[in-house]
Amino acid sequence: MLLLAGLVAPARAAATAAPTHRFEIGSDDFLLDGEPFEIRCGEVHAPRVPREYWRHRLQLVKAMGLNTVCAYLFWNLHEPRPGEFNWSGQADAAEFCRIAQEEGLWVILRPGPYACAEWEMGGLPWWLLKHDDIALRSRDPRFIAAARDYLQEVGRVLGPLQVTQGGPILMVQVENEYGFYGRDPAYMGELRQALLDAGFDVPLFACNPKEHLKDGYRADLFPVVNFGTDPNGGFKALREILPRGPLMCGEFYPGWFDTWGAPHHTGDTTRYLKDLDTMLDLGASFSIYMVHGGTTFGFWTGADRPFKPDTSSYDYDAPISEAGWVTPKFDQTRTLISAYLAPGEKLPAPPPRNPVMTIAPQRATQVAALFANLPEPVRDDRPRTMELYDQAGGCILYRTQLPAGPAATLRAKAINDVGQVFINGERIGFTDRRSRNYRVELPARTTPVTLDILVEAMGRVNFGVEVHDRKGIHGPVTLTADAERATPVELRSWEIFRLPFDASMLGALKFQPAAATTPAKAQGPAMWSATVKLEQAADCFLDVRPWGKGMVWVNGHNLGRYWNIGPQQTMYVPGPWLKQGDNEILILDLLGPENPVVAALDQPILDELRPTLDFARGRRREVKLRSDFGSPAVTGGFAPGSDLQEVRFAAAASGRFFCLEALDAQDGKPFAAVAELALLDASGRPLGLEGCTIAYVDSEERERMDGTAENAIDGQSANLWHTEWGAAQPGYPHRLILDFGQVRTISGFRYTPRQGAADVTGRIKNYRVYVADDLVRE
């Protein structure tokens, strides 16, 4: 259905005031200056694209056939400290919008206050966590007050760029997928009012996945639905709350994001193109999330719940690759959209690819050992989390003295996120939040020693209640001698060293020539420095395979995190951040490199897992299962197909553990899978899964796909738990056991089967469910 979609592009900002426009929600269509308008949109995050390339990427978006770009604002980037606002450099959102307008694109703005987006804490500022009982994303007055101040500032900076004032901004989103998190329409009302008070007079809207469209719904916020596939199903659900009006998909996923240690995600292009064609044919509006993912530079990566840290590459298998390259998916999308252009509407040619280069291997010769570069400590009787020492991110070192004594187990309530334990500077062991392993065995000590716990924060969880993600040590820290009936002794009087790796800390590091004799790995946690002389400056991909785990700075630009377990093994280096002549490359390696060599490739490596290098070998904690699980809370059979299914128990059951025991599959094959599992509380309402983790799973495919069990409880049905099918194919029964961490009363559950075509493997047929206190023992 051809409409005036593309013909009306925002007037390029001329010297004279650009014309203003009216954008409205019509009874059937979006209306631009009264004319039906179809939004063909793609998501791009300005902070994830080198500022020097914003225009290049936006020209690609236009050339692919889109007429609008959608952009989040990340509160924590724009207000790094209360009342301190940042709208410069990568944070210059107004300039990004102006360039979009100049390139003939309208803008949809998503200012938050919460965004998600695999971004640190979902965009929320860490300093809110200084209130130890704050309830984020709620009408907690402290949250609302801070959010109102921020949105007021957003209005000051971006309000003038609304179409009503000659800019490109068509409409503004309130919050983000709030229905996944809460059901309080008044909370959404507070934010809506804050945006109105901040001067936004274009339409305000809210997005949600189809399962949560009604949660927190308000009639005065235009609803859009997010989905990765099945547009008809998504729009059918939308029509339940929006009987008339334009249909819009607020997030349509061509790929997905990656997390460290799990296989690289690529989207199903055939399905993507078919669904896009369906939406174009329907005359529906859509936004491709992400059309260009880019890179999560600096400390800004988030983590999926319960704790799956995101990679710094945010390539997302998007039509426009991380480095701004046109992909086959781009060409196919351009061709598809070309069939739906309005008469006379033409697509510009895509701009050429930016030059790429390689950098020959060169040894880093200077090193600054972390323990030799510690700042003044703060002293504290008990260790507390980073935020309470006024620290945003990076690392933090906790030090105390231990008397001589027998072998013992060191424990903490939690250590977020990766802990390294040292005795007199010698690394003894690791703690690992991914598997909730917060204990290390200490050897016997014949003399008093110095105990160090170096904790690295890997980005705050960006989804679910886990966004209340305080980093560092959650005490008490205890030592329990390995003797029978030994009682834990709490360790007190600590020195705390804050290691934020900000510009002033980097500037203070004292480098030494790296002794050729000392194996690099033996240097322990250290910053390495190399000066690389370049003939030319062009895009390239730093090869971090010889390195362990840490971060990289190029000429002062923080490229983000790397980790040798993959799947990402290179880091995108934008050409404009390099220069002819000497370039300073700093590499923080918290594990120690195999070989401190700096080199760059002219191609990215985003799909190379190296599980054997994982200090925790990615293994789950060993647990023992109760020999007999007793009588099940329910036994039954699921219906075939991909629809969500709700199962109610005859009588509610209480316990700390919930076990889904799958007995066979719809297709008779040995595989089991779950896209999403939600539990129902005693009154049949969805139970928040805060603090809920995987206690046990008999099998999960972690090599050939990201089939980790956490995918079943991360709130996203676009990923899934899937039993092994690569190296092994263990058969039924399959068990997935959740640990609530406390006793909960359950009256039923909702099972979302694996999504996608009819022939996908893993859809469960018969099952038994157990709820009890002691299904699992350590």
Ligand code: GLA
């Ligand atoms: C959700 C969020 C987005 C992003 C995607 C996954 O739908 O709204 O911000 O996190 O999931 O990439």
